[in-house]
Amino acid sequence: MGPGEWCLQKRDSFKSETLVGNETVPEIGCLSIIVLGASGDLAKKKTFPALFHLYCQGFLPPNEIKYVSGSYDAAEGFQMLDKEISKHETSKNSLEGSSRRLFYLALPPSLILGGWTRIVVEKPFGRDLGSAEELSSQIGELFDEPQIYRIDHYLGKELVQNLLVLRFANRFFLPLWNRDNIDNVQIVFREDFGTEGRGGYFDEYGIIRDIIQNHLLQVLCLVAMEKPVSLKPERIRDEKVKVLQSVLPIKDEEVVLGQYEGYRDDPTVPDHSNTPTFATVILRIHNERWEGVPFILKAGKALNSRKAEIRVQFKDVPGDIFKCKKQGRNEFVIRLQPSEAMYMKLMVKQPGLEMSTVQSELDLSYRQRYQGVTIPEAYERLILDTIRGDQQHFVRRDELKAAWEIFTPLLHRIDNGEMKPIPYQAGSRGPAEADELLEKAGYVQTHGYIWIPPTL
Numbered sequence: 001m002g003p004g005e006w007c008l009q010k011r012d013s014f015k016s017e018t019l020v021g022n023e024t025v026p027e028i029g030c031l032s033i034i035v036l037g038a039s040g041d042l043a044k045k046k047t048f049p050a051l052f053h054l055y056c057q058g059f060l061p062p063n064e065i066k067y068v069s070g071s072y073d074a075a076e077g078f079q080m081l082d083k084e085i086s087k088h089e090t091s092k093n094s095l096e097g098s099s100r101r102l103f104y105l106a107l108p109p110s111l112i113l114g115g116w117t118r119i120v121v122e123k124p125f126g127r128d129l130g131s132a133e134e135l136s137s138q139i140g141e142l143f144d145e146p147q148i149y150r151i152d153h154y155l156g157k158e159l160v161q162n163l164l165v166l167r168f169a170n171r172f173f174l175p176l177w178n179r180d181n182i183d184n185v186q187i188v189f190r191e192d193f194g195t196e197g198r199g200g201y202f203d204e205y206g207i208i209r210d211i212i213q214n215h216l217l218q219v220l221c222l223v224a225m226e227k228p229v230s231l232k233p234e235r236i237r238d239e240k241v242k243v244l245q246s247v248l249p250i251k252d253e254e255v256v257l258g259q260y261e262g263y264r265d266d267p268t269v270p271d272h273s274n275t276p277t278f279a280t281v282i283l284r285i286h287n288e289r290w291e292g293v294p295f296i297l298k299a300g301k302a303l304n305s306r307k308a309e310i311r312v313q314f315k316d317v318p319g320d321i322f323k324c325k326k327q328g329r330n331e332f333v334i335r336l337q338p339s340e341a342m343y344m345k346l347m348v349k350q351p352g353l354e355m356s357t358v359q360s361e362l363d364l365s366y367r368q369r370y371q372g373v374t375i376p377e378a379y380e381r382l383i384l385d386t387i388r389g390d391q392q393h394f395v396r397r398d399e400l401k402a403a404w405e406i407f408t409p410l411l412h413r414i415d416n417g418e419m420k421p422i423p424y425q426a427g428s429r430g431p432a433e434a435d436e437l438l439e440k441a442g443y444v445q446t447h448g449y450i451w452i453p454p455t456l
């Protein structure tokens, strides 16, 4: 294996375990993972590759895959499915009462139905507060909250999972992580391709429902929340709910929407679509730690680059004596993807005889630092959590409600055509107004900083 390449690590033998409190205990019953929506785009791109990788690494039993075709609105399909599962369990001599069935609903919300039985529900969880609550109530009639796994795959990304450790296991950050030191926080998602082939789906939702209300908001929770009293999933989720409940109503003047030119050429997109494919939204958290610090959530499709990152920009040094050459402020950047990294942009003396300053970085690039280590796909990790019964990285009902409460008024205004997206060129940075809003919010762009990637 060459330097910097990832590898799959196979476990010695297939073992199955579940989480009870903080302990993992072995389980023996036959495990069936039932993917509803198996012919869909998500299943093809994410669910099956993740299951395959888990299988390759020895986390799933070596059984055949079966495909059962049926309609979601007729009983026969489900009866056939039940027969197939029971047949499979019998063939594995599964003891009565020990079988484990995991239902993964990779389905649009309109199609949601009903040992242990757990269900995984894929986003979008509704379209707004009302529909999400309705969906939660319907699912709640069939399953208890500990059985429901609302999946947000950003919570399965390595550097998102690292946030808790980073914030609460490092003395460095504890005193700095607040309004006294941090000027602004950006949470950014950029994609360099459009809605290609998903225009019909996307147009019903738009970038806020697709990315911001879930993925970026979940990241915000982990960046902004208070320290949980323990690592128990419920205690972590309690803190996430609190921070969501502290977010103030979004102001129209702190929103920039965009739609890339050519988006409406997709035959599945209506000619007069008002759906944003780009949005910058500023959230303000009304609490002791964050009062006055803008949390800038940016997401866009068909832009000039692909990345997801958290950028924490610190305030200027008070009484600065090095005024001659200011390249930018201290920034702590957590690059979620691609090329996972964390780096801290800081001022140092320019090496040499002169006393001048230059911006440099403390760089933790994962590929260099963790050579030969496998970074699992988010879905792999999360599916394994569902089998183990660990809900830490899944969205609880009250969390979901609080998330929709933040965005529903804005989304309704967009749906009613009261706010219009600004056209932007595909392959650009998005609307210039978004960068202007950033500047207004206090973000200071770095100039003249050059990063030289470390060589091995």
Ligand SMILES: NC(=O)C1=CN([C@@H]2O[C@H](COP(=O)(O)OP(=O)(O)OC[C@H]3O[C@@H](n4cnc5c(N)ncnc54)[C@H](OP(=O)(O)O)[C@@H]3O)[C@@H](O)[C@H]2O)C=CC1
Pocket: 186, 188, 298, 311, 333, 335, 339, 341, 342, 343, 361, 363, 364, 365, 429, 435, 445, 446, 449, 450, 451
């Ligand atoms: N370990 C690693 O991998 C490291 C990599 N680097 C690399 O060094 C380079 C510079 O790093 P860094 O300074 O952090 O990142 P960038 O230069 O990519 O961007 C810095 C910030 O400036 C914003 N910006 C960029 N162009 C404009 C513009 N025209 N108007 C307004 N705002 C703008 C970006 O917004 P937006 O987010 O919207 O693009 C981003 O918030 C990057 O390529 C980075 O990947 C640096 C250190 C370590």
Ligand SMILES: O=C1O[C@H](COP(=O)(O)O)[C@@H](O)[C@H](O)[C@H]1O
Pocket: 153, 191, 210, 211, 308
């Ligand atoms: O949930 C979604 O995420 C993908 C991006 O996922 P990533 O892990 O590749 O960052 C996005 O393309 C899609 O529109 C959205 O529904």
